[in-house]
Amino acid sequence: MGKNEERTDIPGLADVEAYYEDRGNGHFRSSIHAQGAWNEREQHMGPASGILAHCLAQHEPREDMRIARISFEILGMIPGGDFEVVTSTIRPGRTIELIQAEFVAGGRVAIRAQAWRLITSDTSSISAIEDPSIPPRDECVVWNGSDVWPGGFIRSIDSVHASTHRPGRGTAWIRPTVPLIDGVDSPDWVRLIGVADATNGIATRVAPGPDSWIFPNVDLQIHMYREPAGEWLGIDNSVSFGADGIGLTSSIFHDEDGPFGRAEQILTLRKGPGQS
Template identity: 30%
Template sequence: MDDGNQRTWPPSYFRFDGGLYTPTGLARSPWDRAAVAGGPISGLLATCAEDPLLERDFVIARYSVDILGKVPHQPLLVEKETLRDGRQTKLHRICLLADGRLVAQAHVLRTRKLQTPDFPAAHDYPPPENVADSEGGNRPSMAGGIRYRTVLGDVGLPGRAISWIDVRGEMVSGVQASPFVKAALIADFGGGFGNVTRPGEWSYANLDVTLQLLRMPVGEWLLLDAVTHMAGIGNATAECTFADRDGVYARGFQTIFVAPGSQSTNLPRHAGDRK
Protein backbone atom coordinates (compact mmCIF):
# COMPACT_ATOMS: atom_id res chain seq x y z
CA MET A 1 0.00 0.00 0.00
CA ASP A 2 1.22 3.51 -0.75
CA ASP A 3 2.50 5.72 1.98
CA GLY A 4 1.69 9.42 2.00
CA ASN A 5 4.97 10.33 0.25
CA GLN A 6 3.99 9.48 -3.30
CA ARG A 7 6.98 10.20 -5.56
CA THR A 8 5.35 9.94 -9.00
CA TRP A 9 4.21 13.11 -10.77
CA PRO A 10 1.53 14.17 -10.96
CA PRO A 11 0.42 12.78 -7.59
CA SER A 12 -3.02 11.21 -7.37
CA TYR A 13 -5.57 10.20 -4.75
CA PHE A 14 -6.86 7.03 -6.48
CA ARG A 15 -5.93 4.40 -9.05
CA PHE A 16 -8.61 2.72 -11.17
CA ASP A 17 -8.11 -0.97 -11.89
CA GLY A 18 -10.46 -3.90 -12.36
CA GLY A 19 -13.55 -1.76 -11.90
CA LEU A 20 -12.44 -0.51 -8.47
CA TYR A 21 -10.93 2.74 -7.22
CA THR A 22 -7.96 2.06 -4.93
CA PRO A 23 -6.93 5.00 -2.72
CA THR A 24 -3.26 5.95 -2.58
CA GLY A 25 -1.51 6.98 0.61
CA LEU A 26 -2.31 10.61 -0.16
CA ALA A 27 -6.04 9.92 0.28
CA ARG A 28 -5.64 8.89 3.92
CA SER A 29 -7.53 10.84 6.54
CA PRO A 30 -5.25 12.87 8.83
CA TRP A 31 -7.34 11.63 11.76
CA ASP A 32 -7.45 7.91 10.87
CA ARG A 33 -4.90 6.22 8.61
CA ALA A 34 -7.36 3.41 7.93
CA ALA A 35 -9.87 5.86 6.43
CA VAL A 36 -10.13 8.07 3.33
CA ALA A 37 -10.33 11.84 3.85
CA GLY A 38 -13.42 13.82 2.90
CA GLY A 39 -11.82 15.87 0.12
CA PRO A 40 -10.74 12.86 -1.95
CA ILE A 41 -14.17 11.28 -1.39
CA SER A 42 -15.91 14.37 -2.76
CA GLY A 43 -13.45 14.64 -5.64
CA LEU A 44 -13.82 10.98 -6.63
CA LEU A 45 -17.63 11.14 -6.63
CA ALA A 46 -17.45 14.34 -8.72
CA THR A 47 -15.16 12.57 -11.19
CA CYS A 48 -17.70 9.78 -11.56
CA ALA A 49 -20.58 12.27 -11.82
CA GLU A 50 -19.20 13.96 -14.94
CA ASP A 51 -20.99 13.07 -18.18
CA PRO A 52 -19.84 14.91 -21.35
CA LEU A 53 -22.96 13.90 -23.29
CA LEU A 54 -25.35 15.23 -20.64
CA GLU A 55 -23.32 18.38 -20.14
CA ARG A 56 -23.82 19.51 -23.73
CA ASP A 57 -27.42 20.42 -22.84
CA PHE A 58 -27.46 20.39 -19.03
CA VAL A 59 -25.42 22.11 -16.32
CA ILE A 60 -24.75 20.91 -12.78
CA ALA A 61 -26.68 23.26 -10.49
CA ARG A 62 -26.18 21.43 -7.21
CA TYR A 63 -23.62 18.87 -6.05
CA SER A 64 -24.02 17.38 -2.58
CA VAL A 65 -22.12 14.63 -0.77
CA ASP A 66 -23.13 12.70 2.34
CA ILE A 67 -20.39 10.78 4.15
CA LEU A 68 -22.27 7.91 5.77
CA GLY A 69 -19.52 6.69 8.07
CA LYS A 70 -15.88 5.75 7.91
CA VAL A 71 -14.77 5.24 4.30
CA PRO A 72 -12.12 2.51 4.61
CA HIS A 73 -8.77 2.87 2.87
CA GLN A 74 -9.31 -0.07 0.51
CA PRO A 75 -10.56 -0.68 -3.06
CA LEU A 76 -13.93 1.02 -3.54
CA LEU A 77 -16.78 0.49 -6.00
CA VAL A 78 -18.80 3.30 -7.60
CA GLU A 79 -22.37 2.78 -8.82
CA LYS A 80 -24.71 5.30 -10.48
CA GLU A 81 -28.48 5.59 -10.69
CA THR A 82 -30.93 8.06 -12.19
CA LEU A 83 -33.51 9.40 -9.75
CA ARG A 84 -35.13 11.90 -12.11
CA ASP A 85 -34.84 11.99 -15.89
CA GLY A 86 -36.88 15.00 -16.93
CA ARG A 87 -36.61 17.31 -19.91
CA GLN A 88 -35.82 20.30 -17.69
CA THR A 89 -34.01 18.71 -14.74
CA LYS A 90 -32.14 15.50 -14.04
CA LEU A 91 -31.08 14.05 -10.70
CA HIS A 92 -28.42 11.36 -10.39
CA ARG A 93 -27.10 9.48 -7.38
CA ILE A 94 -23.47 8.34 -7.25
CA CYS A 95 -22.82 5.65 -4.63
CA LEU A 96 -19.48 4.70 -3.08
CA LEU A 97 -19.35 1.17 -1.69
CA ALA A 98 -16.81 -0.77 0.37
CA ASP A 99 -17.35 -4.54 0.41
CA GLY A 100 -20.93 -3.97 -0.71
CA ARG A 101 -21.66 -1.43 2.03
CA LEU A 102 -22.70 2.13 1.14
CA VAL A 103 -20.18 4.51 2.74
CA ALA A 104 -20.78 7.77 0.85
CA GLN A 105 -23.10 9.15 -1.81
CA ALA A 106 -23.44 12.20 -4.02
CA HIS A 107 -26.57 13.72 -5.50
CA VAL A 108 -26.06 15.65 -8.73
CA LEU A 109 -28.87 17.99 -9.83
CA ARG A 110 -28.69 19.19 -13.43
CA THR A 111 -30.82 21.82 -15.14
CA ARG A 112 -31.20 22.40 -18.88
CA LYS A 113 -29.10 25.16 -20.44
CA LEU A 114 -30.96 28.26 -21.56
CA GLN A 115 -29.92 31.85 -22.22
CA THR A 116 -31.22 33.93 -19.30
CA PRO A 117 -30.36 37.28 -17.64
CA ASP A 118 -26.89 37.44 -16.05
CA PHE A 119 -26.63 38.83 -12.49
CA PRO A 120 -23.15 37.86 -11.18
CA ALA A 121 -22.37 37.97 -7.46
CA ALA A 122 -20.27 40.95 -6.40
CA HIS A 123 -16.80 40.35 -4.92
CA ASP A 124 -13.54 42.18 -4.25
CA TYR A 125 -11.06 39.30 -4.21
CA PRO A 126 -7.57 40.10 -5.53
CA PRO A 127 -6.47 38.08 -8.58
CA PRO A 128 -4.11 35.17 -7.81
CA GLU A 129 -1.12 36.82 -9.50
CA ASN A 130 -1.33 39.62 -6.92
CA VAL A 131 -0.97 37.20 -4.00
CA ALA A 132 2.29 35.53 -2.94
CA ASP A 133 2.67 31.75 -2.68
CA SER A 134 2.05 30.38 0.82
CA GLU A 135 4.66 28.01 2.21
CA GLY A 136 4.45 25.57 5.11
CA GLY A 137 1.43 25.39 7.39
CA ASN A 138 -1.08 22.59 7.95
CA ARG A 139 -2.93 22.83 4.64
CA PRO A 140 -3.62 19.65 2.61
CA SER A 141 -0.57 19.41 0.32
CA MET A 142 -1.11 16.31 -1.87
CA ALA A 143 2.69 15.79 -1.87
CA GLY A 144 3.21 19.14 -3.55
CA GLY A 145 0.22 18.71 -5.85
CA ILE A 146 -1.69 21.61 -4.27
CA ARG A 147 -0.45 25.21 -4.12
CA TYR A 148 -1.91 28.02 -2.02
CA ARG A 149 -1.89 31.80 -2.13
CA THR A 150 -3.41 33.04 1.11
CA VAL A 151 -5.44 36.25 1.08
CA LEU A 152 -6.76 36.22 4.67
CA GLY A 153 -6.36 33.93 7.70
CA ASP A 154 -5.17 30.36 7.34
CA VAL A 155 -5.66 26.79 8.49
CA GLY A 156 -5.08 26.64 12.26
CA LEU A 157 -5.88 30.32 12.80
CA PRO A 158 -9.39 30.87 14.21
CA GLY A 159 -11.66 32.91 11.98
CA ARG A 160 -12.51 33.53 8.35
CA ALA A 161 -9.97 32.40 5.77
CA ILE A 162 -9.58 33.21 2.07
CA SER A 163 -7.12 31.46 -0.22
CA TRP A 164 -6.46 30.86 -3.89
CA ILE A 165 -5.86 27.14 -4.48
CA ASP A 166 -4.22 25.44 -7.47
CA VAL A 167 -4.78 21.67 -7.58
CA ARG A 168 -2.11 20.27 -9.92
CA GLY A 169 -2.49 16.63 -8.91
CA GLU A 170 -4.96 14.10 -10.29
CA MET A 171 -8.00 12.70 -8.55
CA VAL A 172 -7.64 9.41 -10.45
CA SER A 173 -4.22 8.47 -11.80
CA GLY A 174 -3.96 9.15 -15.53
CA VAL A 175 -7.10 11.31 -15.64
CA GLN A 176 -6.73 15.09 -15.70
CA ALA A 177 -9.03 16.62 -13.09
CA SER A 178 -11.52 19.16 -14.43
CA PRO A 179 -12.11 22.48 -12.63
CA PHE A 180 -15.40 21.02 -11.36
CA VAL A 181 -13.61 18.04 -9.79
CA LYS A 182 -11.05 20.37 -8.23
CA ALA A 183 -13.89 22.50 -6.87
CA ALA A 184 -15.50 19.41 -5.33
CA LEU A 185 -12.19 18.57 -3.63
CA ILE A 186 -11.62 22.00 -2.09
CA ALA A 187 -15.29 22.26 -1.10
CA ASP A 188 -14.37 19.91 1.75
CA PHE A 189 -11.70 22.34 3.00
CA GLY A 190 -14.23 24.87 4.31
CA GLY A 191 -14.42 23.55 7.87
CA GLY A 192 -10.65 23.47 8.24
CA PHE A 193 -9.99 26.85 6.68
CA GLY A 194 -12.84 28.71 8.38
CA ASN A 195 -12.56 27.05 11.80
CA VAL A 196 -13.48 29.55 14.52
CA THR A 197 -11.73 27.60 17.29
CA ARG A 198 -8.18 26.34 17.74
CA PRO A 199 -7.74 22.84 16.26
CA GLY A 200 -6.05 21.44 19.38
CA GLU A 201 -8.93 22.52 21.58
CA TRP A 202 -11.84 21.39 19.40
CA SER A 203 -11.93 18.84 16.61
CA TYR A 204 -14.03 19.21 13.47
CA ALA A 205 -15.43 16.27 11.50
CA ASN A 206 -17.04 17.13 8.16
CA LEU A 207 -20.24 15.17 7.60
CA ASP A 208 -21.22 16.46 4.16
CA VAL A 209 -20.44 18.83 1.30
CA THR A 210 -22.88 20.99 -0.66
CA LEU A 211 -22.08 23.13 -3.69
CA GLN A 212 -24.78 25.41 -5.15
CA LEU A 213 -23.31 26.28 -8.54
CA LEU A 214 -24.06 29.43 -10.52
CA ARG A 215 -21.88 28.03 -13.31
CA MET A 216 -18.94 25.71 -13.84
CA PRO A 217 -15.56 26.97 -12.56
CA VAL A 218 -12.79 27.74 -15.03
CA GLY A 219 -9.00 27.99 -14.90
CA GLU A 220 -6.26 26.67 -12.65
CA TRP A 221 -6.61 28.88 -9.57
CA LEU A 222 -9.84 28.54 -7.56
CA LEU A 223 -10.63 30.67 -4.52
CA LEU A 224 -12.11 29.45 -1.23
CA ASP A 225 -13.63 31.97 1.22
CA ALA A 226 -14.72 30.11 4.36
CA VAL A 227 -16.19 31.00 7.73
CA THR A 228 -17.74 28.75 10.37
CA HIS A 229 -20.66 29.45 12.72
CA MET A 230 -21.49 27.58 15.95
CA ALA A 231 -24.38 27.77 18.43
CA GLY A 232 -22.72 25.88 21.29
CA ILE A 233 -24.71 22.63 20.94
CA GLY A 234 -22.18 20.30 19.30
CA ASN A 235 -22.37 21.12 15.61
CA ALA A 236 -21.21 23.86 13.28
CA THR A 237 -21.89 25.12 9.76
CA ALA A 238 -19.10 26.09 7.39
CA GLU A 239 -20.28 28.70 4.91
CA CYS A 240 -18.17 29.09 1.78
CA THR A 241 -17.93 31.26 -1.31
CA PHE A 242 -16.07 29.90 -4.34
CA ALA A 243 -14.60 32.05 -7.08
CA ASP A 244 -12.29 31.93 -10.09
CA ARG A 245 -10.77 34.68 -12.23
CA ASP A 246 -14.20 35.43 -13.71
CA GLY A 247 -15.89 35.90 -10.34
CA VAL A 248 -18.05 33.88 -7.94
CA TYR A 249 -19.16 30.53 -9.36
CA ALA A 250 -20.70 28.82 -6.30
CA ARG A 251 -21.79 28.96 -2.69
CA GLY A 252 -21.24 26.04 -0.38
CA PHE A 253 -21.98 24.59 3.04
CA GLN A 254 -20.73 21.83 5.31
CA THR A 255 -22.28 20.28 8.40
CA ILE A 256 -19.59 19.77 11.03
CA PHE A 257 -19.54 17.57 14.13
CA VAL A 258 -17.66 19.39 16.91
CA ALA A 259 -15.98 17.55 19.80
CA PRO A 260 -13.31 18.33 22.41
CA GLY A 261 -9.80 18.06 20.99
CA SER A 262 -6.63 16.70 22.55
CA GLN A 263 -5.88 20.03 24.24
CA SER A 264 -9.41 20.83 25.35
CA THR A 265 -10.02 21.65 29.00
CA ASN A 266 -13.78 21.62 28.45
CA LEU A 267 -15.93 18.55 28.91
CA PRO A 268 -18.90 18.03 26.58
CA ARG A 269 -22.29 18.69 28.15
CA HIS A 270 -25.79 17.95 27.01
CA ALA A 271 -27.61 20.98 25.61
CA GLY A 272 -30.13 20.83 28.44
CA ASP A 273 -27.48 20.84 31.18
CA ARG A 274 -27.46 24.39 32.59
CA LYS A 275 -25.25 23.71 35.63
Protein backbone atom coordinates in the same frame (compact mmCIF):
# COMPACT_ATOMS: atom_id res chain seq x y z
CA MET B 1 5.93 9.90 14.14
CA GLY B 2 5.33 13.65 13.65
CA LYS B 3 1.89 14.74 12.53
CA ASN B 4 3.07 15.79 9.06
CA GLU B 5 5.29 12.80 8.26
CA GLU B 6 4.05 10.70 5.37
CA ARG B 7 3.00 7.12 6.07
CA THR B 8 4.15 4.86 3.26
CA ASP B 9 3.62 1.56 5.10
CA ILE B 10 -0.19 1.62 5.06
CA PRO B 11 -1.27 -1.44 3.04
CA GLY B 12 -3.66 -1.38 0.11
CA LEU B 13 -2.87 2.08 -1.30
CA ALA B 14 -2.25 2.69 -4.99
CA ASP B 15 1.33 3.53 -5.97
CA VAL B 16 0.49 6.37 -8.36
CA GLU B 17 1.13 10.12 -8.55
CA ALA B 18 -2.58 10.84 -8.52
CA TYR B 19 -5.36 10.64 -5.95
CA TYR B 20 -6.79 7.47 -7.52
CA GLU B 21 -6.02 4.51 -9.72
CA ASP B 22 -8.88 3.47 -12.01
CA ARG B 23 -9.30 -0.31 -11.74
CA GLY B 24 -12.20 -0.50 -14.19
CA ASN B 25 -15.99 -0.94 -14.03
CA GLY B 26 -16.46 1.71 -11.35
CA HIS B 27 -13.72 0.37 -9.08
CA PHE B 28 -10.88 2.60 -7.80
CA ARG B 29 -7.97 2.50 -5.38
CA SER B 30 -6.82 5.54 -3.41
CA SER B 31 -3.19 6.62 -3.00
CA ILE B 32 -1.36 8.35 -0.13
CA HIS B 33 -2.34 11.67 -1.73
CA ALA B 34 -6.00 11.04 -0.78
CA GLN B 35 -5.13 10.44 2.88
CA GLY B 36 -7.35 12.20 5.43
CA ALA B 37 -6.45 14.65 8.18
CA TRP B 38 -8.40 13.15 11.09
CA ASN B 39 -7.30 9.52 10.60
CA GLU B 40 -4.26 8.29 8.66
CA ARG B 41 -6.12 5.21 7.40
CA GLU B 42 -9.09 7.07 5.95
CA GLN B 43 -9.54 9.17 2.85
CA HIS B 44 -10.05 12.91 2.93
CA MET B 45 -13.50 14.02 1.80
CA GLY B 46 -11.84 16.35 -0.73
CA PRO B 47 -10.63 13.85 -3.34
CA ALA B 48 -13.52 11.52 -2.45
CA SER B 49 -15.88 14.34 -3.51
CA GLY B 50 -13.87 14.70 -6.71
CA ILE B 51 -14.13 11.03 -7.66
CA LEU B 52 -17.88 11.08 -7.04
CA ALA B 53 -18.21 14.24 -9.15
CA HIS B 54 -16.21 12.50 -11.89
CA CYS B 55 -18.55 9.51 -11.86
CA LEU B 56 -21.64 11.73 -11.84
CA ALA B 57 -20.28 13.60 -14.85
CA GLN B 58 -19.78 10.27 -16.65
CA HIS B 59 -23.29 9.01 -15.86
CA GLU B 60 -25.48 9.22 -18.98
CA PRO B 61 -24.18 12.70 -19.89
CA ARG B 62 -26.17 15.13 -22.05
CA GLU B 63 -24.62 18.05 -23.93
CA ASP B 64 -27.64 20.28 -23.22
CA MET B 65 -27.47 19.85 -19.42
CA ARG B 66 -24.97 20.45 -16.65
CA ILE B 67 -24.69 19.68 -12.95
CA ALA B 68 -25.75 22.73 -10.90
CA ARG B 69 -25.81 21.30 -7.38
CA ILE B 70 -24.15 18.37 -5.63
CA SER B 71 -25.11 17.28 -2.12
CA PHE B 72 -22.66 14.95 -0.36
CA GLU B 73 -23.77 13.09 2.77
CA ILE B 74 -20.89 11.57 4.74
CA LEU B 75 -22.27 8.37 6.26
CA GLY B 76 -19.15 7.19 8.08
CA MET B 77 -15.41 6.72 7.85
CA ILE B 78 -14.07 6.79 4.27
CA PRO B 79 -11.50 3.97 4.27
CA GLY B 80 -8.36 4.20 2.18
CA GLY B 81 -7.65 1.62 -0.50
CA ASP B 82 -10.16 -0.12 -2.73
CA PHE B 83 -13.73 1.05 -3.25
CA GLU B 84 -16.51 1.15 -5.83
CA VAL B 85 -18.69 4.01 -7.09
CA VAL B 86 -22.26 3.05 -8.07
CA THR B 87 -24.22 5.60 -10.12
CA SER B 88 -27.94 5.77 -10.88
CA THR B 89 -30.70 8.11 -12.05
CA ILE B 90 -33.17 8.97 -9.30
CA ARG B 91 -35.42 11.32 -11.24
CA PRO B 92 -35.14 11.33 -15.05
CA GLY B 93 -36.51 14.28 -17.00
CA ARG B 94 -36.36 16.30 -20.18
CA THR B 95 -35.11 19.49 -18.49
CA ILE B 96 -34.34 18.45 -14.90
CA GLU B 97 -32.66 15.25 -13.67
CA LEU B 98 -31.57 14.00 -10.25
CA ILE B 99 -28.66 11.57 -10.36
CA GLN B 100 -26.80 9.75 -7.61
CA ALA B 101 -23.38 8.27 -6.88
CA GLU B 102 -22.57 6.07 -3.89
CA PHE B 103 -19.07 5.45 -2.56
CA VAL B 104 -19.04 1.80 -1.43
CA ALA B 105 -16.16 0.27 0.55
CA GLY B 106 -16.18 -3.01 2.44
CA GLY B 107 -19.84 -3.54 1.60
CA ARG B 108 -20.85 -0.22 3.22
CA VAL B 109 -21.92 3.09 1.66
CA ALA B 110 -19.51 5.70 3.06
CA ILE B 111 -20.73 8.69 1.01
CA ARG B 112 -23.92 9.32 -0.93
CA ALA B 113 -23.89 12.14 -3.49
CA GLN B 114 -26.95 13.43 -5.31
CA ALA B 115 -26.77 16.00 -8.10
CA TRP B 116 -29.33 18.11 -9.90
CA ARG B 117 -28.56 18.25 -13.60
CA LEU B 118 -30.40 21.13 -15.31
CA ILE B 119 -31.08 22.15 -18.90
CA THR B 120 -28.87 24.97 -20.15
CA SER B 121 -29.93 27.92 -22.33
CA ASP B 122 -28.70 31.38 -23.32
CA THR B 123 -29.55 33.74 -20.46
CA SER B 124 -26.62 36.13 -21.02
CA SER B 125 -28.98 39.10 -21.52
CA ILE B 126 -30.16 38.90 -17.89
CA SER B 127 -27.10 37.37 -16.19
CA ALA B 128 -25.96 39.08 -12.98
CA ILE B 129 -23.93 38.02 -9.93
CA GLU B 130 -24.23 39.61 -6.49
CA ASP B 131 -21.37 37.77 -4.75
CA PRO B 132 -18.37 40.06 -4.09
CA SER B 133 -14.95 39.52 -5.63
CA ILE B 134 -11.88 38.46 -3.63
CA PRO B 135 -8.21 39.52 -3.84
CA PRO B 136 -6.37 37.91 -6.78
CA ARG B 137 -3.70 35.33 -6.11
CA ASP B 138 -0.82 37.70 -6.82
CA GLU B 139 -1.94 39.82 -3.83
CA CYS B 140 -1.90 36.83 -1.47
CA VAL B 141 0.89 35.14 0.48
CA VAL B 142 1.91 31.48 0.47
CA TRP B 143 0.24 29.39 3.16
CA ASN B 144 1.40 25.90 4.13
CA GLY B 145 -1.66 23.95 5.25
CA SER B 146 0.56 21.14 6.52
CA ASP B 147 1.64 23.41 9.35
CA VAL B 148 -1.90 23.03 10.71
CA TRP B 149 -3.22 19.78 9.25
CA PRO B 150 -1.64 16.31 8.79
CA GLY B 151 -2.32 13.89 5.96
CA GLY B 152 -1.35 13.21 2.37
CA PHE B 153 -4.20 15.20 0.85
CA ILE B 154 -3.23 18.45 2.58
CA ARG B 155 0.37 17.97 1.42
CA SER B 156 -0.90 17.66 -2.16
CA ILE B 157 -2.44 21.17 -2.18
CA ASP B 158 -0.84 24.49 -3.12
CA SER B 159 -2.40 27.38 -1.23
CA VAL B 160 -2.15 31.12 -0.66
CA HIS B 161 -4.26 33.41 1.49
CA ALA B 162 -5.04 37.10 1.77
CA SER B 163 -3.38 39.37 4.33
CA THR B 164 -6.75 39.86 6.06
CA HIS B 165 -7.00 36.14 6.86
CA ARG B 166 -7.90 35.40 10.51
CA PRO B 167 -9.42 32.57 12.58
CA GLY B 168 -13.04 32.10 11.56
CA ARG B 169 -12.89 34.36 8.50
CA GLY B 170 -10.55 34.12 5.58
CA THR B 171 -9.83 34.24 1.88
CA ALA B 172 -7.65 31.70 0.13
CA TRP B 173 -6.78 30.17 -3.23
CA ILE B 174 -6.02 26.45 -3.41
CA ARG B 175 -5.24 23.93 -6.15
CA PRO B 176 -4.44 20.22 -6.37
CA THR B 177 -0.92 19.35 -7.51
CA VAL B 178 -1.66 15.80 -8.68
CA PRO B 179 -4.35 14.50 -11.08
CA LEU B 180 -7.61 13.17 -9.72
CA ILE B 181 -7.26 9.84 -11.55
CA ASP B 182 -4.02 8.40 -12.90
CA GLY B 183 -3.90 8.82 -16.69
CA VAL B 184 -7.23 10.69 -16.89
CA ASP B 185 -7.66 14.36 -17.85
CA SER B 186 -10.58 15.45 -15.66
CA PRO B 187 -12.73 18.51 -16.46
CA ASP B 188 -11.75 21.66 -14.55
CA TRP B 189 -14.93 21.75 -12.48
CA VAL B 190 -14.45 18.15 -11.35
CA ARG B 191 -10.87 18.85 -10.21
CA LEU B 192 -12.03 21.94 -8.31
CA ILE B 193 -14.79 19.95 -6.59
CA GLY B 194 -11.98 17.59 -5.57
CA VAL B 195 -10.48 20.23 -3.26
CA ALA B 196 -13.73 21.93 -2.17
CA ASP B 197 -14.00 20.06 1.14
CA ALA B 198 -10.72 21.66 2.27
CA THR B 199 -12.73 24.82 2.97
CA ASN B 200 -13.42 23.52 6.48
CA GLY B 201 -9.70 23.86 7.23
CA ILE B 202 -9.01 27.23 5.61
CA ALA B 203 -9.90 29.58 8.49
CA THR B 204 -10.41 27.40 11.54
CA ARG B 205 -11.77 29.12 14.64
CA VAL B 206 -9.51 26.97 16.85
CA ALA B 207 -6.42 24.95 16.05
CA PRO B 208 -7.37 21.28 15.53
CA GLY B 209 -5.77 18.56 17.60
CA PRO B 210 -6.15 16.06 20.44
CA ASP B 211 -5.54 18.73 23.08
CA SER B 212 -7.95 21.18 21.45
CA TRP B 213 -11.14 20.52 19.48
CA ILE B 214 -12.17 18.44 16.49
CA PHE B 215 -14.83 19.70 14.09
CA PRO B 216 -15.40 17.32 11.16
CA ASN B 217 -18.15 18.09 8.66
CA VAL B 218 -20.88 15.52 8.05
CA ASP B 219 -21.93 16.90 4.68
CA LEU B 220 -20.87 19.12 1.79
CA GLN B 221 -23.42 21.06 -0.26
CA ILE B 222 -22.21 22.81 -3.43
CA HIS B 223 -24.30 25.07 -5.69
CA MET B 224 -22.81 26.34 -8.98
CA TYR B 225 -24.59 29.10 -10.92
CA ARG B 226 -21.69 29.06 -13.38
CA GLU B 227 -19.41 26.23 -14.45
CA PRO B 228 -15.88 27.07 -13.25
CA ALA B 229 -12.62 26.72 -15.14
CA GLY B 230 -8.92 26.76 -14.39
CA GLU B 231 -6.57 25.20 -11.83
CA TRP B 232 -7.27 27.37 -8.78
CA LEU B 233 -10.27 27.46 -6.44
CA GLY B 234 -10.80 30.79 -4.70
CA ILE B 235 -12.56 30.64 -1.33
CA ASP B 236 -14.26 33.43 0.62
CA ASN B 237 -14.70 31.53 3.86
CA SER B 238 -16.43 31.97 7.22
CA VAL B 239 -16.80 29.57 10.15
CA SER B 240 -19.45 29.81 12.88
CA PHE B 241 -19.55 27.71 16.06
CA GLY B 242 -22.85 27.43 17.92
CA ALA B 243 -23.09 26.98 21.69
CA ASP B 244 -24.56 23.45 21.56
CA GLY B 245 -21.90 21.46 19.71
CA ILE B 246 -22.83 22.30 16.11
CA GLY B 247 -21.04 24.61 13.66
CA LEU B 248 -21.17 25.74 10.05
CA THR B 249 -18.53 26.48 7.44
CA SER B 250 -19.80 28.69 4.60
CA SER B 251 -17.91 29.60 1.43
CA ILE B 252 -18.31 31.58 -1.77
CA PHE B 253 -16.35 29.86 -4.54
CA HIS B 254 -14.37 31.67 -7.23
CA ASP B 255 -12.25 30.90 -10.27
CA GLU B 256 -10.00 33.35 -12.14
CA ASP B 257 -13.08 34.96 -13.75
CA GLY B 258 -14.90 35.64 -10.48
CA PRO B 259 -17.47 33.97 -8.22
CA PHE B 260 -19.28 30.88 -9.51
CA GLY B 261 -21.07 29.29 -6.55
CA ARG B 262 -21.39 28.56 -2.86
CA ALA B 263 -20.76 25.74 -0.41
CA GLU B 264 -21.93 24.83 3.09
CA GLN B 265 -20.66 22.24 5.58
CA ILE B 266 -22.39 21.42 8.86
CA LEU B 267 -19.93 20.55 11.63
CA THR B 268 -20.00 18.39 14.74
CA LEU B 269 -17.92 20.07 17.46
CA ARG B 270 -16.20 17.81 19.97
CA LYS B 271 -13.43 18.03 22.55
CA GLY B 272 -10.21 16.37 21.49
CA PRO B 273 -9.29 13.15 23.36
CA GLY B 274 -6.48 15.00 25.18
CA GLN B 275 -8.91 17.36 26.88
CA SER B 276 -10.00 16.44 30.39
